Each structure stands twice: as structure tokens, then as C-alpha cells.
Amino acid sequence: MQVGQSSLSAGRTRLTLLLLSIIYVFSYIDRNLIAIVLEPIKLEFGVSDTIMGAVSGLAFAVLYSAVSFPLSRMADRGTDRKNIIAVCCGLWSLATMASGVVTQFWQFVVARMTVAIGEAGGTSPSISMVSDLYPPHRRSFAISLYMLGPHIGLLAAMALGGWIAQEHGWRAVFIFFGIPGLLLALLLYVFAKDPGLGVYDTDAERNIRAQPQENFFHAVAGIMKLRGFFLICMGTAIAGMVGYGYAIWAPTFMVRNYDMTLSHAGLTFGIASGVFAAAGSMFSGYYCDKLSQKDCRWQLRMPAIGVLISMPFGLAFLLWPADAFWQLGSLKIPHAIIFAAGFSFFNSWWPTLAFAAVSHLVNSFQRATSIAILSLFLTFFGAGIGPLLTGTLSDLFSAGDAGEGLKYAIAVMIALSLFSVWFYYKAIGPYQQRIASKVSDNDKTAQSYNNKADCTSDNNSSTSTT
Known part of the structure; x- marks a missing residue:
């Protein structure tokens, strides 16, 4: 059984990964800028926390979920993934800029939903492409580098976004962060290269991929039946629901609880959460690659452990006394920010490792669609x-x-993380069985094709002799 080799040079491979990762940074920034400017938008348009929660999440999630499937299917059928990502990046960047020039609330909602349409073509084709840039034993770490996007994006959105909003108003934030996406879309289109679908497939996997492909609904049904896949989706859905609820509302909690300005809250929360989440993502991807070479169950043990450890940190951040702080010049730094950093470090394990687990679980021609399904769970429940x-x-x-009220609301959300731990734990056994059966099926398929080739060769020989 042979494994393929990428035709891209090491330099082109690294450049492609770098551009995809930076695009994901701005994808996450554009998606979550609303977190830092939620309060002034709410006040300008006169809406409730419930309405703002719906706009910042549900309005985005509905269209994202609907559009991601056809775009991921295109990626799985061989459409150049680089082109899909570049076009979608340009679209969501323009929509982000439009969010800053609207004059009515319904226009803002339309702009945010257009951001969702563009971003639907970002994550799934990107992770599929990254999975073909690097071999399986390096895949978790490569995906962890790509998954730095949300953490760096959080840092930039909270820290820089808060300052821009404070100095120039909330509209300037959307315009400022939308412009770089247009340049990145052009750079990706010109300089990056799609390595091709299934570069590191075995011979057996290539033979499977060469067979006629199922229609979309049969393909989705087949993926959903894979051992452990649904449990991973549910664990990720609940972890995402907690994570998005926390990340979107934590800056507002700091403004209300610590009487901070937007820029102060954004800078403090952004640095603590962004830096430590990035460190946690890289640590989990690197260490999981090491452990999973010996025992594949670590691919799901680590996200379960990370979510469980993060819970007391998150609750301590919320419940720590508001009058406990350090004085740094004219700035007050709450003691509780230490716990926000701890929460971010451990809670950053599950996104990297769950997406990597799914990439191992399926065949290459199912990868973008399976990532889209996982993203559907994450986006609908999470965002x-x-x-x-x-x-x-x-x-x-x-x-x-x-x-x-907001403090206890976020605390309730964090408590729901226990369900995520349970789903990841229950997925470990089925995941191990699926990986074992996938290896076995590939071996059987390779043998079947070899036998067919032998029979064809014998028949041809007989015909020639006759």
C-alpha cells in the first residue's frame, strides 16, 4: 500500500498554508467584530440583548449552514479549492465593509447574512486543502496552525477593534477590517496552489475515489453513518455553543461588571484570550500528533480533557470579585483575567482536534463535505x-x-460544557473502531482491485493465445 507525495515545493506548501491561515484570521475577525461593538450597535438601533444575540449568531448561522454544503461538495468533486476560497473571501470582505455604512437595522442584518454567505466557502475547502498539503502524521499540527485564525482574530478584533470603536465609532471598525480581505483574496488567487485532491491517499483509497460518486444526499447520509461522526459533531456543537456564547458576550460582561471602556475591555480580554488560546491550539495539535501515532484514541481524549479543565477557569473568571485588580499606570487590570487566559488555553484544544479527527475519519473525496457537516453543527449551535x-x-x-444577569447567563452556558465532554468521551470507542475498519477496508479494496487486475490480465492473455 503506497502513500502519495505532494508535487508542491516546500516553499509553495508553506506559503499556501500561511495565506489560508491569514485569511481565516480575517474570516474570524469579520465574523466576530460584532462582539466588541455589540453595545453601541444595540444603543444606536434600540434593540434588546435577545435581538442582538440573534443577529450576532442566528442570522449568520442560517445562511452559512445552507450555503456551505454546495460549496463543500464542489470542493470534494475536484473544483479548484483555492479559487472557491478566494472568491468567497472577497465577498465576505465587501459585506463586512457594508456593515459599517448601513443606516437601518434591517440593512445591518442583510450585511451580516451576506458575510455568512461568503464565509460558507472558507473553512471547509480550506481544511480539506490543508489536509492535502501535509501527510496524516503531521495533519493535526498543520490544522492547529490554520486554526490559530480564531485566536489571533480574537486578539485583533478585541484589542484593535475596541480602540478603533472608541476613537472613531463602531462603523469604522467594519470598514477597517474589511479592506485587508480583498487584498488577501487576490494574493491567494495569484500565489497559492491547490495541491490536488487526495494527495496522500493510499492506492486503495485512490481506487475507491475512482469509483462513481454518490449524489449529495447519499453522500451526506453515508458520512453521518460513520462510526463516531455524529458524537463528534454533538460534542463540537455544544463546545461551540459555550465558546461562542462566552466569546461574544465576555467583553460586554467586562464593560458592565468592571465599568470599563470598550477599548480597555477589548484590549485586556483580547490579549489574555487570544495569546493563550493560540498557545493552547499549537500545543494540542503538536502533542496530539505525538500521542495519536501510538494510540488514535488521544485524538478525542484530548479535546474532552481540555473542555473539562477549562470549566473551572471560566467560572472563576465570572465569579471573581470585581473589586480585585492590579493598577497598571492608569489602567485597572482585573485579577479575573488570569482565569480568562486559563479558560482560553484549555478550551482551544477541541476545535483543532475535532476537525483533525474528522479528516482522519473520512476518505479524501468526503473531506470537505464532512467538514461542512461538522461546521454546520458548530455554526448553528455555536454561532x-x-x-x-x-x-x-x-x-x-x-x-x-x-x-x-449576564454573569449568570454565561455561567450557565459554561456549565453546559459537561455535555460536550460526555459526547467526546462516548465517541472515543466508535472512532477507534472506524479508524481500524478504514485501514482494513482499504486493504481489502486494494486486494480486490489487484485480483481484478490479475483476472483481466489472465483473460487478455487467453484471448491473445486463442
């Missing part, structure tokens, strides 16, 4: 339900104090 549920709970708990 869609997470901020909305957090905002609704905040309104429910805020009878007298909006800051206290």
Missing part, C-alpha cells in the same frame, strides 16, 4: 444558538442588574 441563548438568559436574569 447561532450560543449568543442567542446567552442573550436570552441575560435578559431573563437581569431583573435589576444587567451586569449580574
Whole structure:
């Protein structure tokens, strides 16, 4: 059984990964800028926390989920993934800029949903492409580098976005961060290269890929039936619901609870969360590659462990006394920010490792579609339900104090992480069985094709003799 080799040079491979990673940074920035400017947008348009939670999440999630499937299917059928990503990057960047020039709330909603349409063609083709840039034993670490995007994006959106909003207003934030995406789309189109589908497939996997492909609905049904896939999706969905609810509302919690300005809250939360989440993502990807070579179960053990350890850090961040802080010049730095950093480090394990697990679970021609399905769970429950549920709970708990209500709303969300741990734990056994059966099926398929080739060769010989 042979494994392929990429035709791209090491330099072109690294450049392609770098551009994809930077595009993902701006994808996450454009998607989550609303977190740092949520309060001034709410005040300008006169809407509730519940409405803002719906717009920041559900309006985005619905279109993202609907459009991601046809685009991922195109990627799995051999359409140049680089071109898909470049076009979509340009679209969401223009829509982000449009978010900053709207004059009515319904226009803002339309702009945010257009961002979702563009971003639907980003993550799935990108992870599929990264999986073909590097061999399986280096895949988790390569994906962890790509998955730095949300963490660097969080740092930039919170720190720089907060300052821009403070100095120039919330509209300038969207315009400022939308412009670089147009340049990145052009750079990707000109300088990057799609390595080709299934570069590191074995001979047996190539033979499977050469067979006539199922239609879209049969393909999705087949992926959903894979051992452990649904459990991974559910673990990721709940982890995403908690993570998005926390990330979208935490800066607003700091503004309300610590009486901070937008720029102060954004800078403090962005640095603590962004830096430590990036470190956690790289650590988990590198270390998981090491452990999984000996035992594939670590691919799901590590995200379960990370989510479990992150929970007390998140609760401590919320419940630590508001009057405990360090004085750094004229700035007050809450003691609780240490716990926000700890939460971010451990809670950053699951995105990298869950996406990498799915890339191992499926064949190359199923990869973008399977990532789209996983992204559907993550986006609908995470980006869609997470901020909305957090905002609704905040309104429910805020009878007298909006800051206290939001605190307990986020705490309830963090407690839901236990369900994510349970789903990842339950997926470990089926995942191990699937990986073992995939190796076995590939061996059987290779033998079957070899036998057919032998029979064809014998028949041809007999015909020639006759």
C-alpha cells in the first residue's frame, strides 16, 4: 500500500498554508467584530440583548449552514479549492465593509447574512486543502496552525477593534477590517496552489475515489453513518455553543461588571484570550500528533480533557470579585483575567482536534463535505444558538442588574460544557473502531482491485493465445 507525495515545493506548501491561515484570521475577525461593538450597535438601533444575540449568531448561522454544503461538495468533486476560497473571501470582505455604512437595522442584518454567505466557502475547502498539503502524521499540527485564525482574530478584533470603536465609532471598525480581505483574496488567487485532491491517499483509497460518486444526499447520509461522526459533531456543537456564547458576550460582561471602556475591555480580554488560546491550539495539535501515532484514541481524549479543565477557569473568571485588580499606570487590570487566559488555553484544544479527527475519519473525496457537516453543527449551535441563548438568559436574569444577569447567563452556558465532554468521551470507542475498519477496508479494496487486475490480465492473455 503506497502513500502519495505532494508535487508542491516546500516553499509553495508553506506559503499556501500561511495565506489560508491569514485569511481565516480575517474570516474570524469579520465574523466576530460584532462582539466588541455589540453595545453601541444595540444603543444606536434600540434593540434588546435577545435581538442582538440573534443577529450576532442566528442570522449568520442560517445562511452559512445552507450555503456551505454546495460549496463543500464542489470542493470534494475536484473544483479548484483555492479559487472557491478566494472568491468567497472577497465577498465576505465587501459585506463586512457594508456593515459599517448601513443606516437601518434591517440593512445591518442583510450585511451580516451576506458575510455568512461568503464565509460558507472558507473553512471547509480550506481544511480539506490543508489536509492535502501535509501527510496524516503531521495533519493535526498543520490544522492547529490554520486554526490559530480564531485566536489571533480574537486578539485583533478585541484589542484593535475596541480602540478603533472608541476613537472613531463602531462603523469604522467594519470598514477597517474589511479592506485587508480583498487584498488577501487576490494574493491567494495569484500565489497559492491547490495541491490536488487526495494527495496522500493510499492506492486503495485512490481506487475507491475512482469509483462513481454518490449524489449529495447519499453522500451526506453515508458520512453521518460513520462510526463516531455524529458524537463528534454533538460534542463540537455544544463546545461551540459555550465558546461562542462566552466569546461574544465576555467583553460586554467586562464593560458592565468592571465599568470599563470598550477599548480597555477589548484590549485586556483580547490579549489574555487570544495569546493563550493560540498557545493552547499549537500545543494540542503538536502533542496530539505525538500521542495519536501510538494510540488514535488521544485524538478525542484530548479535546474532552481540555473542555473539562477549562470549566473551572471560566467560572472563576465570572465569579471573581470585581473589586480585585492590579493598577497598571492608569489602567485597572482585573485579577479575573488570569482565569480568562486559563479558560482560553484549555478550551482551544477541541476545535483543532475535532476537525483533525474528522479528516482522519473520512476518505479524501468526503473531506470537505464532512467538514461542512461538522461546521454546520458548530455554526448553528455555536454561532447561532450560543449568543442567542446567552442573550436570552441575560435578559431573563437581569431583573435589576444587567451586569449580574449576564454573569449568570454565561455561567450557565459554561456549565453546559459537561455535555460536550460526555459526547467526546462516548465517541472515543466508535472512532477507534472506524479508524481500524478504514485501514482494513482499504486493504481489502486494494486486494480486490489487484485480483481484478490479475483476472483481466489472465483473460487478455487467453484471448491473445486463442
